[in-house]
Amino acid sequence: MVTRMDSSATVSPSLAERFQRLLADLGSRPVAVVGHARPDGDCIGSQVALARVLRARGHAVVCANADAVPRRLAFIVGDLTFAPAAALTGEPAAIFVDCADHLRAGEKLRARLPAPLGNIDHHLSNEGFAQHNLIDTRASATCEILARLFLDAGLPVDAATAQALYAGIVTDTGQFRFQSTTRETFLLAAELVARGARPAEIGQELYEQESxxxxxxxxxxxxxxxxxxxxxxxxxxxxxxxxxxxxxxxxxxxxxxxxxxxxxxxxxxxxxxxxxxxxxxxxxxxxxxxxxxxxxxxxxxxxxxxxxxxxxxxxxxxxxxxxxxxxxxxxxxxxxxxxxxx
Amino acid sequence: MVTRMDSSATVSPSLAERFQRLLADLGSRPVAVVGHARPDGDCIGSQVALARVLRARGHAVVCANADAVPRRLAFIVGDLTFAPAAALTGEPAAIFVDCADHLRAGEKLRARLPAPLGNIDHHLSNEGFAQHNLIDTRASATCEILARLFLDAGLPVDAATAQALYAGIVTDTGQFRFQSTTRETFLLAAELVARGARPAEIGQELYEQESxxxxxxxxxxxxxxxxxxxxxxxxxxxxxxxxxxxxxxxxxxxxxxxxxxxxxxxxxxxxxxxxxxxxxxxxxxxxxxxxxxxxxxxxxxxxxxxxxxxxxxxxxxxxxxxxxxxxxxxxxxxxxxxxxxx
Structure with missing residues (x-):
């Protein structure tokens, strides 16, 4: 079932509800948080943030991508495991983030994953390929959707999670200048800074460490x-x-x-x-x-x-x-x- | 008299008070809003915003710079007069914005101006060269100081003024990534967007119209x-x-x-x-x-x-x-x- 949310002011009641159902369906299973091939800031930021929040809820988590974390994004990964082709142990549930379609995860990785349980994304072309589809095409970034979901649900957004969410928003908005940048994007940025995101550090890591x-x-x-x-x-x-x-x-x-x-x-x-x-x-x-x-x-x-x-x-x-x-x-x-x- | 404000959370009471005294001293005189030579976004944004607010209070205003408004900033000027070396008629009061020192206005222009009545700036090296010095070295931009002063005083910040203030903040923070970018900077950006600033349009004008x-x-x-x-x-x-x-x-x-x-x-x-x-x-x-x-x-x-x-x-x-x-x-x-x- 696909739901497109047309308000980015706060997360819509139905998106929040859908998130609660996704969490309930997870039970206590281990989770593979899946991003796309050639991952960008919003992809890695989304994976880190969701993995951290799920880990805090007691889940075993692994982040899975067909390609490695880009050097410039390594600073937000912390102690999480990113496993380009790791064997996923247990019977993990797969939640896809920032993937416009199922194929974006990469064919090899996809073949090793269970059927998608969750699909959290903001791409226009996302047609909903999972059991629980949380799609808001007006959000500036998948990290913006996640930040709203976490804050609305009172889930713990600590400094490292805020840093990852901020990194995703800043990259996917072209540093707050693409069409998708709204008043709410700035309010969210302010909230993430209050929770420990450091704009100057992120800016230096993302844009001032060029080889x-x-x-x-x-x-x-x-x-x-x-x-x-x-x-x-x-x-x-x-x-x-x-x-x-x-x-x-x-x-x-x-x-x-x-x-x-x-x-x-x-x-x-x-x-x-x-x-x-x-x-x-x-x-x-x-x-x-x-x-x-x-x-x-x-x-x-x-x-x-x-x-x-x-x-x-x-x-x-x-x-x-x-x-x-x-x-x-x-x-x-x-x-x-x-x-x-x- | 120089006052350095060490809080950027809101404009400090003493800065707000100093602003009221500056406005009172202006009386009904015409005002030259003076920026620096080789003006940048924060300089032109500050001049436009202050000139618009003063004009709305009934003052005749002219903006004065040693050099012309850069092509990429023309979109915030509107119907204001920028006069590189215009004869200033009447007995104008001079308010300097974003000028680290008196000389930054340029020697020729400075020679034609009355003694500085106001000096609104955020540069560390500003030693206070005017009768009323409003300096906050922790502000990310002179436009950030002006935005706070206007909003706190309930002065009219319409869409064009919000657009100018936003343009100054975005340029002087390197698109919200320099050290000076704080939670308060983002809250202010959100408020300016609510009042009509358009981040995507400003981003396109400033960064996507390169020759x-x-x-x-x-x-x-x-x-x-x-x-x-x-x-x-x-x-x-x-x-x-x-x-x-x-x-x-x-x-x-x-x-x-x-x-x-x-x-x-x-x-x-x-x-x-x-x-x-x-x-x-x-x-x-x-x-x-x-x-x-x-x-x-x-x-x-x-x-x-x-x-x-x-x-x-x-x-x-x-x-x-x-x-x-x-x-x-x-x-x-x-x-x-x-x-x-x-």
Whole structure:
């Protein structure tokens, strides 16, 4: 059963109730808190926060991801176990956080997990794949949903949990500047600071510990920009081999695409990462009417209206770039037509 | 008389009282709201907000700066008059905002202004140069002080004023991530959003309307990085002629220095802008104990503990780079020694 909440002012009664039912169904089982592949701040923050709260309630917990915790997010993990492919002992219940769909956990990991008991998320494209689906597409971050659920239920949000929740919100809002940032987001940030989140420390860990290689990656990404769609689309490309050349890895691409979107006159920014057998692409729009989650969906991806991603390989990747340019240009034209008629 | 307020929780009674006395002394005179040369978001935001509130009280107002409003900040100005060197008619009272000292207004402008009646600021190095000095060095921004003063006094903070105050806070906190960001900063942001500030719009105007030239300036700045002080100082240089080559201007340097500080292992980031007759330098530290305002002071500059600046020309600029490296390295060593003994 899927419930979409349209108020972010406080957690809605039905979402709170659904959370209580999820907790009740957990019983005393061990829990796998599952995040998505290539985890970002909101994913790791959500896993850490939920795992800490469940552990405080007496559950054995393990966090499971197909890929490792990015270096820059290690500071919020503390003594929790993140197990990329660990054997999950007992008969754990699986709660997915920040996963737009079941596949986002990664195929290998998914095959080892029980059927999803919980699905807590804020992605537009989440269709509800678990027994208990707690989806609020207006929340700025999955961490925002969790913070409200915990605070409303009077669950313990200690300093480390507040720090993890804050880290998720700050990354998924682009430091409080994406469309999803509301008055309530700031009130929640204030509450998390009161409970021990440290904005300056988090800011330094997330944004001021860049490796020299990442700076070189940025420099080369900036140099790769090409405009299309009448100048309204800016595409930057990371060619094969660039990670080895700059001493970086895929996790160092986080945030780069924002530079492509951030140019005057550009409506859609794109990062294309070339891979041996295909492409990964990140799409960012300034206007949510562009519904990039739908564009990504054409290529098997998904996400949010202004921030979506996809991954293609093998034969499906043929002519990818021209097909993407066509799809994005058509999307811009359709939005323009809608504006004229409305 | 100088008062430093050590609480940012709410405006202190004595600061509020001082503000009432300043308003009383204004009478019905026209007011010049004076900002500093090379104005940033907190400067323009403070000028716009104070000018709007004073205009609503019936004052004729003009905003005065030695340099023009940066393009990216034009969206908060509305119908106010900014007059780089306009004749100030009547017998205006001058209120300085966000000016660490009287000179920061610029020599030419200062010569045309009456003696400062008010001085509202948050810089550590502000020694109080006006008849009424309202200084709170713990505030994250001069806009934070003004917002508190206006809200506490029940003065009208409409949507445009809220937008200007928010823009100042977001820029001076580095998007809510510098040391000065507190729980109260977030509560204030929430209140400003409730009164009409639009975080996503402000974020797009400030950070997502970059010119292609500015991206090229960033790319070249990143390529100029050199480490010294045992790797703990990172200096990037903008050589003479780079603005012409990239189609940019001095205002496009805002924020670049944060990339130099933001590298792992770097404690102090520096941007040096070469000028025909000298240098301008921006200094940024991760640790407030480094007191960069004092280092900048050695070269006639000033600012905050973690963010300071200076400008040198003529004979005083000789050997600038080596003297700066020496001063910064000594400062790091002294901080290390203090840590060992404390």
């Amino acid at each position: 020299p290689g990442r700076m070189e990656l940025l420099r080369r990404f900036l140099g790769s920009f090409e405009r299309c769609g009448g100048g309204r689309i800016c595409i930057g490309t990371l060619p094969l081999g660039i990670f080895a050349e700059t001493g970086t890895s895929a996790e160092d691409t986080e945030g780069l695409v924002d530079y492509a979107r951030g140019i005057e006159g550009v409506e859609i920014g794109v990062l294309i990462e070339e891979r041996p057998d295909g492409f990964k692409a990140s799409l960012r729009a300034k206007d949510p009417a562009l519904r990039l989650d739908q564009v990504a969906g054409l290529f098997g991806g998904g996400g949010h209206a202004c921030a979506a991603g996809l991954s293609l390989r093998g034969p499906a990747a043929a002519d990818f770039r021209s097909r993407l340019e066509t799809a994005l240009t058509e999307r811009l034209q359709r939005r323009d037509a809608d504006r004229r008629t409305s | 292609p030239g500015r991206m090229e300036l960033l790319r070249r700045f990143l390529g100029s990085f050199e480490r010294c002080g045992g790797g703990r100082i990172c200096i990037g240089t903008l050589p003479l002629g780079i603005f012409a080559e990239t189609g940019t201007s001095a205002e496009d340097t805002e924020g670049l220095v944060d990339y130099a500080r933001g590298i792992e292992g770097v404690e102090i980031g520096v941007l040096i802008e070469e000028r025909p007759d000298g240098f301008k330098a921006s200094l940024r530290a991760k640790d407030p104990a480094l007191r960069l305002d004092q280092v900048a002071g050695l070269f006639g500059g000033g600012g905050h503990a973690c963010a300071a600046g200076l400008s040198l020309r003529g004979p005083a600029a000789a050997d600038f780079r080596s003297r700066l490296e020496t001063a910064l390295t000594e400062r790091l060593q002294r901080r290390d020694a203090d840590r060992r003994t404390s």
